[in-house]
Amino acid sequence: MTWMDRLTGVIVLPLVCLSLKGAVLAAPLFFAGAGSAMPQSPKIPDHLEETAYSDLTGWHRDDHLAALNGFLRFCSRHEGPRDPTPTMNYGLDETRSLCLSANREPINTETEARRFLETNFRPYRVTVPGFVTGYFEPEVAASRKKTDGFDVPLHGKPAGLEAITPENKPDDWPSHLSHGRRANSRFEEMPDRPAIMDGALDGEGLELAWLADPIDAYFIHVQGSARLRMTDGSVMRVGYAGKTGHPYTGIGRLLVKRGKGTPEDFTMTGLRSWLVNNPDKRDALFRENRSYIFFREVTDTLPSEGPIGAAGLPLVPGRSLAIDPDHIPYGALVFLQTDLPDLDAEGRSFSKLMVADDTGSAIKGKARGDIFVGSGNLSGDIAGRIRHAAQFTVLLPHPGRQETKAAAD
Numbered sequence: 001m002t003w004m005d006r007l008t009g010v011i012v013l014p015l016v017c018l019s020l021k022g023a024v025l026a027a028p029l030f031f032a033g034a035g036s037a038m039p040q041s042p043k044i045p046d047h048l049e050e051t052a053y054s055d056l057t058g059w060h061r062d063d064h065l066a067a068l069n070g071f072l073r074f075c076s077r078h079e080g081p082r083d084p085t086p087t088m089n090y091g092l093d094e095t096r097s098l099c100l101s102a103n104r105e106p107i108n109t110e111t112e113a114r115r116f117l118e119t120n121f122r123p124y125r126v127t128v129p130g131f132v133t134g135y136f137e138p139e140v141a142a143s144r145k146k147t148d149g150f151d152v153p154l155h156g157k158p159a160g161l162e163a164i165t166p167e168n169k170p171d172d173w174p175s176h177l178s179h180g181r182r183a184n185s186r187f188e189e190m191p192d193r194p195a196i197m198d199g200a201l202d203g204e205g206l207e208l209a210w211l212a213d214p215i216d217a218y219f220i221h222v223q224g225s226a227r228l229r230m231t232d233g234s235v236m237r238v239g240y241a242g243k244t245g246h247p248y249t250g251i252g253r254l255l256v257k258r259g260k261g262t263p264e265d266f267t268m269t270g271l272r273s274w275l276v277n278n279p280d281k282r283d284a285l286f287r288e289n290r291s292y293i294f295f296r297e298v299t300d301t302l303p304s305e306g307p308i309g310a311a312g313l314p315l316v317p318g319r320s321l322a323i324d325p326d327h328i329p330y331g332a333l334v335f336l337q338t339d340l341p342d343l344d345a346e347g348r349s350f351s352k353l354m355v356a357d358d359t360g361s362a363i364k365g366k367a368r369g370d371i372f373v374g375s376g377n378l379s380g381d382i383a384g385r386i387r388h389a390a391q392f393t394v395l396l397p398h399p400g401r402q403e404t405k406a407a408a409d
Helices: 003-008 064-076 092-097 110-120 193-197 214-223 251-257 268-277 279-287 377-384 399-408
Strands: 011-013 029-031 048-050 121-126 130-137 139-143 152-155 161-163 179-183 186-188 207-211 225-230 235-243 293-297 320-322 333-341 349-358 368-375 387-397
Touching (some): 110 121, 130 225, 193 279, 207 214, 207 225, 214 225, 214 268, 214 279, 268 279, 333 368, 349 368
Parallel strands (some): 130 368
Antiparallel strands (some): 139 207, 161 179, 179 186, 333 349, 333 387
């Protein structure tokens, strides 16, 4: 099932992706059923309401060529997400089907990109209130070996760890566990964060690297990736490889519920400050988030590229959006309207066309997003301040345009 099938409940007949560099998009043909002879408009979900580009505040100021280039990354994909779940394994055929040869209709300017988007896509406003946060790729000191100064591990993926899908789910498997460990032809529940903190994985040789600060390690778990400056002078990039499958609990939210402060007090920066100032309460709070993340050493990206997101592509600062793939599929174009200051232009609000290419345990809902800001401490400071209401608008291929293209072809 493609992402448009998922979003609209129709069947999509894809075209062929011929080229990435300089390529442009062509929308697919929509059919109400496999036996239909004529294209029909897709059925739009109730929480999407058609709007107009003229009603999207900030649309005309955006860099549409940059947004389109971010979207075109999906045209070169040949593999699925590294850790697919039932809601993370669609979208590839649909996004590839939107590519055409550069020789057919090259797009090289901002004006051409905007015209193409407005011609081939219709904007649909998500009618539920939206909310965005920010995330980044931390950069911290680390060691390849455990020492007195570096004794907090980042673990690699255990053997046998798999996502639970409708195809492999045992009849008696707990509904709240998204992952399990296959052993002797059956799945077993993974140890959770408290058990791992107590040494449940010791002796398996899973340690990829050792950090000096458990707070750094925890935030790397939250972000899902990091650059590690090793004591031997090398740099290691680590990325998400799997998780125990236990539900995620936001510890900042727990502190708010307990009257320790307001949501504004517990941004990423505020939460880190609380953890530093309360070392006697830190580990007990960590244990309340049972979810635990595993990592892999990333060697298939350039140093200049962003970390790999859940869709299997390098993230683009200011354009990559982590979403809930139950509601917004990978590869979807999402225009955000917010009161957040623009990351690139002073005096403007952050209103940009984003590409859905990542997810996170805390990102749940029809209009919930996490903006990838970049790598390093400065990006972390910016990301930690992002907690803003947002209007989500999803761009869907224009069915009328498809009928015209089909007739012309």
